[in-house]
Amino acid sequence: MRKLLKIGAMLSGLLALIPQLALAAGEKADELIVVADTRVLNNSVMLYFADLYNTNILLFAIWAVVLTALYGVFLGVTMDFIMARTGLDLSKRKIVEH
Amino acid sequence: MRNIKTILLTAALLVLLASASAWAASVAQGACVSYDENTKILVLDEYDLNFSKEFRFGQPTGVLTEFDTSTAKIGMRIEVGDVIRLSYNPVGDKNVALKIMNVSKQDLMGK
Amino acid sequence: MEMFGDSSWLYMYMPIAGVTIFWPGLVLIGFSVGVIGGFFGMGGAWMVTPGLNILGFPMAFAIGTDIAHIAGKSMVSTMRHSKFGNVDYKLGIVMIIGTMFGIEIGAQLIMYLERLGTVGTVVRWVYVVFLALISFMVFYDYYKAVNKKKHGEADGERGTEGITWYKTLHKIRIPPMMHFEKAGFTCSAWLPIIVSFVTGILAGFLGIGGGLLRMPALIYLIGCPTHIAVGTDLFEVMISGLYGAFTYTLKGRIELVAVFVMLTGAAIGAQIGTVATKYAKGYGIRIAFGIAVLCCMVSIILKEYGFAMMSAALILGTISLICIYIMKIMFVGAAQELREKKARG
Numbered sequence A: 001m002r003k004l005l006k007i008g009a010m011l012s013g014l015l016a017l018i019p020q021l022a023l024a025a026g027e028k029a030d031e032l033i034v035v036a037d038t039r040v041l042n043n044s045v046m047l048y049f050a051d052l053y054n055t056n057i058l059l060f061a062i063w064a065v066v067l068t069a070l071y072g073v074f075l076g077v078t079m080d081f082i083m084a085r086t087g088l089d090l091s092k093r094k095i096v097e098h
Numbered sequence B: 001m002r003n004i005k006t007i008l009l010t011a012a013l014l015v016l017l018a019s020a021s022a023w024a025a026s027v028a029q030g031a032c033v034s035y036d037e038n039t040k041i042l043v044l045d046e047y048d049l050n051f052s053k054e055f056r057f058g059q060p061t062g063v064l065t066e067f068d069t070s071t072a073k074i075g076m077r078i079e080v081g082d083v084i085r086l087s088y089n090p091v092g093d094k095n096v097a098l099k100i101m102n103v104s105k106q107d108l109m110g111k
Numbered sequence C: 001m002e003m004f005g006d007s008s009w010l011y012m013y014m015p016i017a018g019v020t021i022f023w024p025g026l027v028l029i030g031f032s033v034g035v036i037g038g039f040f041g042m043g044g045a046w047m048v049t050p051g052l053n054i055l056g057f058p059m060a061f062a063i064g065t066d067i068a069h070i071a072g073k074s075m076v077s078t079m080r081h082s083k084f085g086n087v088d089y090k091l092g093i094v095m096i097i098g099t100m101f102g103i104e105i106g107a108q109l110i111m112y113l114e115r116l117g118t119v120g121t122v123v124r125w126v127y128v129v130f131l132a133l134i135s136f137m138v139f140y141d142y143y144k145a146v147n148k149k150k151h152g153e154a155d156g157e158r159g160t161e162g163i164t165w166y167k168t169l170h171k172i173r174i175p176p177m178m179h180f181e182k183a184g185f186t187c188s189a190w191l192p193i194i195v196s197f198v199t200g201i202l203a204g205f206l207g208i209g210g211g212l213l214r215m216p217a218l219i220y221l222i223g224c225p226t227h228i229a230v231g232t233d234l235f236e237v238m239i240s241g242l243y244g245a246f247t248y249t250l251k252g253r254i255e256l257v258a259v260f261v262m263l264t265g266a267a268i269g270a271q272i273g274t275v276a277t278k279y280a281k282g283y284g285i286r287i288a289f290g291i292a293v294l295c296c297m298v299s300i301i302l303k304e305y306g307f308a309m310m311s312a313a314l315i316l317g318t319i320s321l322i323c324i325y326i327m328k329i330m331f332v333g334a335a336q337e338l339r340e341k342k343a344r345g
Helices: A002-024 A044-055 A057-084 B002-020 C023-040 C045-055 C059-083 C089-116 C119-151 C165-170 C190-206 C211-222 C226-250 C256-279 C284-304 C308-344
Strands: B026-035 B041-047 B060-068 B083-091 B094-102 C011-013 C020-022 C177-180 C185-188
Touching (some): A044 B094, A057 C059, A057 C256, B026 B060, C011 C023, C020 C023, C023 C059, C023 C284, C045 C308, C059 C089, C059 C119, C059 C226, C089 C119, C089 C177, C089 C190, C089 C226, C119 C190, C119 C284, C165 C185, C165 C211, C185 C190, C190 C211, C190 C226, C211 C226, C256 C308, C284 C308
Parallel strands (some): B060 B094
Antiparallel strands (some): B026 B041, B041 B060, C011 C020, C177 C185
């Protein structure tokens, strides 16, 4: 288990190296901007979100977080519901997911 | 109590959704014909949607469109010949650009 | 598209990144993360970022998408653990400070590398090192377990009694000192903040949950009892996922469609994976896991040197094999259990 700590230390060291690595690659500090190509979208939901991405990224971000969380909960509840009906004894399984 | 919470949450989401329906912008893509650093006017030769291996970003239509980029968020430096994708809103007789993506310079494919 | 001739129906357009993606690969990655994560109890997010990148997502999008799908996945598991009272909320909330700062720095680092145009290469190499370490850990654990079995030793409840570094760390009295009731110790607030900060950077940079590092740190450096560490870590993974999703979206580097596709696959996969743990015996599967990590590492190197097709085939092939193996364990075991139940009833 001690090795985990060593690994942690090594990884942090590695992360500290990254900016230097980047500097060595030379300066080219233009920001990258992405515009979603709404011309090719027909699906109205996709179009809605792509439009939002292009015009109001903050609202898009709030939506993304809220929807992801809600969908996560929905899936979890649905799966529990289904699994409870399989007739398997689920009390022994380990639930360690992350 | 729980009902009230649910109703409030739904209402909040609906407001979010409704306010967002106002958010839409047109998108244009094409090669930069000219870009004036002082007036910030960008002229594009618009491309169509016929993507192919030779024309990955569409084929030139010859339609020249002017965009006012003075308030836009601009990424990599725009040069004549670059393929540009931008979102814009027509305001009066001007096309006001919001976000400008330099497609040829920041080709994200395979990175 | 040039990869598989004319089979355009297998490709799905990602509206924001503007790339066309081999969608069965996307489903497979989501499903495998669920199965493998559920079975081994450790994330599995480590294969999502490289996997998405190999499928064709630009690196920053791969990281953003990965971190968002973690947020979705961790919601339910956190709810379960908090029901059992396994979360020390005070500790969790103190750690949020470090986690959020860490994630932000990790994400800023990615954006900086993206501006320099080196993000793909740098992240791929960091991942190669990271996966090498994971596979080393897995093989080492296997080796230790086999040795122990030979000598007839039993695994202790906490195989860790030897390490009490946290006792020393608790003596550092830099204010503010804090008492964490549920976890049952008092220490300087800076200790959990620093730990969460470092894991936060790693999580934000690699697009992972960070549990791999945070869990042992909670146990050995901070001195949490194991069950509290698991619950609190999950809470932290959720926060880190949600904040990571938010900040990566704000930076415009997320593909919501892919998040949803993967989440669906992962939810189904996780059921199979967790149920399979009931019927799995022996340590052999650990070896398979270690080999999978190594294959994932090799496929990242292949991608780096431009063998996109080979790389995709290797990573998708590997995770499919492991999934099939775990699914076999699950279905064989479940069928037997149901048969026995029927015979009894």
